[in-house]
Amino acid sequence: MRYVSLALHYRVAIILGLTLIVSAMLVPGYVSATTLSLGLDRAATIGLIAIGLTVLLIAGQIDLSAGSVFALAGIVSIMLQPQLGILPAAAAGVVVGMVAGAINGALVVGLKVHSLVLTLATMLIFRSIAHWITDSQPVTGTDIMFSLALAQIYLDIFTVRSALFVAFILLLHFWLTRTIPGRNVFAVGSNVVAAEESGIASGRILFFGFVFAGTLAGLAGVLQSLVTNTGSPVFGSTLIVTVIAAVVVGGTRIEGGKGSALGTLGGVLTIGALTVAMEFQSVPAYVQQVVSGFILILLVVLDRTVNTRRKATASRPSLVQGNPVKQGGSA
């Protein structure tokens, strides 16, 4: 029984491991440094947004506008290049993400609107602004050489993007598990009322959660636009679905109060590894989505099994049950 519960506990790591092993056996050329580095680079876009979303989901909120912010930030970082130069324009793009997140946060906290509805609205608004300022056309940057440099692979494994992603996810892990504000996020997500009564400023935590998520979506968008030397109003239009899937596969509960950074890392890598494996075998795009969908269902069911087990064996208060230290090792 011990092994079963241990296996269930590390289910994300196990699923990731299985995905890699099966892919390596079935797909020729899968195990190589190039595949690893390019797969990781690809996962980084989803991953950076997933980092922000992990925090929001733990806090019991969601941000559907991330894909639109991704596009908008990228467009701004390209459009301002002639006036500001590449790096200041990139910074401006990230600021756009931050502002978009602040708008989301202020409206959710200030108006007490459910974030699902509110960010659905801002998703449409930000996307429309992206179309509006570009006339629905892709915009092109000033220096393709910079894009080529940014797409370089360093140390055989990392691109700038994937290195940032891995660094950030480790920082997030540390922040969520070892700092008081990080732990407070879990408290707010499990039970807002209880959290407030124990003196946690839940409004402020939620607001900064949205700012954080917006900033990372902006950063991901800026990096994507710099690497492709293109800002496009249609970039990232289906991204958010994959990101939510990756975070949930990683064991973060959509109801809030539970989740971990390393779990998200596992989820992002699982989805990335699967996509690359299936593309290697020329599996049609539709089938790929079906497989991802089934894995999602499988993991959610496993998640429920773990929880009922826990409740049966020990009656801990909910905050401790959602303790990130217990959840942290899943990747």
Next chain:
Amino acid sequence: MIGKRNLLYVAAVAMLASTGLARAKTVCYVNAADSHAYATPANEALQERAKELQIEILSLSQDFDVQKGTEQINTCVARGVDGIILWPLDPQAYIPGLARAQQAEIPAILINSPMGEEAKPFVTSFTGPDVYEEGEMAADALNEALGGEGSVVIIAGQAGNGTTIGRVGGFEDRLKEIGSGIKVLDTVNADFDQQKALVVSRDLITRFGDELDGVYANDDTMARGFIDAWKEANPSKPTPPIVGINGQKDAFESIRTGEMHATIVQSPVEDGRLAIETMARILDGEEVKDRLPIPLTVVTKENVESVEPAF
């Protein structure tokens, strides 16, 4: 960690060595979409011809998502294919991926749509319809129908899109070149969308009324939009001469009934076939031209029964 990486290298080298000896050539085909009126027959034709040429196709579908496509090129490079055929949906975004392919010494060609000038050093060839020539042919057809004078409107595709620029530019330049008396009243964008074309056509018909002698639509679906708007406004009057592009089945039907004057057939089957044939020649070590157009045919009432519609 270092030990592990070395192990990966050994595995990779072993894998490359074994595939290099044993397998047929593999070509990565990053297509626009799996299911689309034009793309599907093009994809199928490419696959079929590849089978005859004994080339294995790794088909990846962008589903009209540029971002996905840029990542799929990386997959192609990682997979270590022998060649890449890309259906570009953006003039720039794929360049870093194509540069990576070049570094890995994988030849790449473009199918169907062109990319910007900056992409030229990274692609060996571009096969597909010459959209500029299509515009010129449309100008000739409309000029002939109107006897060299009159006022027309252009219903264009998406602004900034390579196909739109070529089809509008070729049309306007050709009119000037042959000294036609045709005047272009207005050029409006309807994004290759029938519904949008219907809406802009209503406006055009209201604005210009009887002044309107002819219409040039950048594709047949938008021509259809204009015909519908015309029927709403003038149920009893015959349509002015309309020229479209693509050669769709329903455009052939409209030409038979006289609702449309002409269309230009651009065959997706030829499009797909030419791309894989060109890639096969590159893989055989032949030199190919950097631009290889597919044949185009103007279809009017005279030859509508003898030409196959494109799709």
